[in-house]
Amino acid sequence: MANSRFSLLTEAAVGAMMLLGGIALFFLAMQVSNLGGFKRVSGYQVEARFDNIGGLKVRSPVTMAGVRIGEVSSIGFDATTYEAVVTLDLLPEFNQVPTDTFAKILTQGILGEQYIGLDPGGSEQYLQQDSEITMTQSAFVLEEIVGQFLFSKAEESATGGGF
Amino acid sequence: MNWLASIGHRGINVLRNLARALLLLLAILRAPQGLVTRFREFLAQLYSVGVLSLLIISVSGVFVGMVLGLQGYYILSRFAAESTLGVFIAASLVRELGPVVTALLFAGRAGSALTAEIGLMKATEQLSALEMMAVNPVSRLLVPRFFAGLVSVPLLAAMFNALGVLGGYFVGVGLMDVDAGTFWAQMQSQVDFNKDIINGVIKSVVFGVICTWIALFQGYEAVPTSEGISRATTRTVVHSSLAVLGMDFVLTALMFGD
Numbered sequence: 001m002a003n004s005r006f007s008l009l010t011e012a013a014v015g016a017m018m019l020l021g022g023i024a025l026f027f028l029a030m031q032v033s034n035l036g037g038f039k040r041v042s043g044y045q046v047e048a049r050f051d052n053i054g055g056l057k058v059r060s061p062v063t064m065a066g067v068r069i070g071e072v073s074s075i076g077f078d079a080t081t082y083e084a085v086v087t088l089d090l091l092p093e094f095n096q097v098p099t100d101t102f103a104k105i106l107t108q109g110i111l112g113e114q115y116i117g118l119d120p121g122g123s124e125q126y127l128q129q130d131s132e133i134t135m136t137q138s139a140f141v142l143e144e145i146v147g148q149f150l151f152s153k154a155e156e157s158a159t160g161g162g163f
Numbered sequence: 164m165n166w167l168a169s170i171g172h173r174g175i176n177v178l179r180n181l182a183r184a185l186l187l188l189l190a191i192l193r194a195p196q197g198l199v200t201r202f203r204e205f206l207a208q209l210y211s212v213g214v215l216s217l218l219i220i221s222v223s224g225v226f227v228g229m230v231l232g233l234q235g236y237y238i239l240s241r242f243a244a245e246s247t248l249g250v251f252i253a254a255s256l257v258r259e260l261g262p263v264v265t266a267l268l269f270a271g272r273a274g275s276a277l278t279a280e281i282g283l284m285k286a287t288e289q290l291s292a293l294e295m296m297a298v299n300p301v302s303r304l305l306v307p308r309f310f311a312g313l314v315s316v317p318l319l320a321a322m323f324n325a326l327g328v329l330g331g332y333f334v335g336v337g338l339m340d341v342d343a344g345t346f347w348a349q350m351q352s353q354v355d356f357n358k359d360i361i362n363g364v365i366k367s368v369v370f371g372v373i374c375t376w377i378a379l380f381q382g383y384e385a386v387p388t389s390e391g392i393s394r395a396t397t398r399t400v401v402h403s404s405l406a407v408l409g410m411d412f413v414l415t416a417l418m419f420g421d
Contacts, residue, residue, distance in 0.1 A: 014213070021318030024326075028324055031347065032325075032351070033360050034352060061352075
């Protein structure tokens with residue numbers, strides 16, 4: 001009898017451990033990783049073309065007024081126009097985005113992650129599945145800006161301006 | 164000539180031990196029916212190997228997470244990047260620290276016990292007695308222990324990770340005033356389920372196999388004297404730790420290499 005009692009306790013303890021392990025895994029999946037939370041309430045897809053997307057990646061956020069309203073679902077390349085084709089996946093509840101919205105690739109902080117910021121236009125018509133955002137602004141590439149700055153400085157001093 | 168022979172002797176010994184270890188693993192894997200016939204034993208081993216390791220794993224998990232929270236905060240706040248503290252804690256725990264530290268603790272807490280137990284059985288000739296009764300000691304004794312270790316380590320590692328993240332949350336959000344929303348949101352957007360969590364689980368399964376395998380092999384092959392058992396126990400901890408750390412590098416290179 002004592003033996004079976006011990007075995008019951010053992011089994012209960014093992015069961016508790018397995019349960020705890022399962023809970024821990026579930027916690028990791030839902031709370032820590034991308035499986036839970038902001039996810040797969042697939043909304044509608046909108047296309048935008050950029051000359052240069054910089055460090056933009058799939059799953060980068062899409063924001064409007066700083067609020068996350070979707071994410072980048074795919075990035076392609078158009079071989080005839082040499083442009084990057086970015087597909088944005090916008091959440092269904094944000095279905096009143098004007099068609100003349102302006103899409104910019106912005107950077108969080110000075111060296112942070114890049115994301116797409118949308119500035120709403122004034123149109124009465126709204127973006128729908130497979131619409132295209134025509135007004136875009138490319139990513140801020142630090143080297144190009146520095147290059148332009150140096151170039152204009154050099155020109156300035158060559159023409160007698162400057163110091 | 165002599166020193167050349169001694170090098171060769173050592174090399175042959177290492178190879179022979181590796182081969183014997185491999186044979187033992189094959190023998191264990193070839194007799195999985197021991198798991199069914201000795202299911203009670205398997206449960207009892209899960210208890211002594213897994214449940215009894217819960218305390219040390221949970222406490223270490225919480226403290227490792229808290230230290231990560233502190234150190235991460237000090238460094239990240241210099242670059243005004245405290246918002247990524249959650250990512251830093253979760254990624255380092257799930258990818259590396261969880262599986263590795265769990266395996267190291269497991270080798271010290273459970274592996275050494277397994278070696279001592281099997282080694283003492285050998286020294287007191289219980290293994291020979293089983294063989295005399297035509298009972299295969301591998302399937303009777305080693306199989307339940309092996310699979311108990313294999314099951315326990317991933318579960319323990321998952322708990323280590325979860326408690327570590329909570330410990331980091333406590334320090335980062337509770338003490339250092341990082342915003343709770345960004346802490347979780349950044350973590351969720353940067354930690355990938357397949358790439359990070361599943362790979363971490365695969366790692367901990369591999370480490371579980373390595374640790375239990377080494378522990379059982381050392382016990383099974385121990386010199387049947389009290390000195391031999393003490394040396395086997397030491398070797399279990401040393402070899403398991405080295406194997407886990409080395410294997411971790413290989414697995415990391417394979418999983419996160421590209």
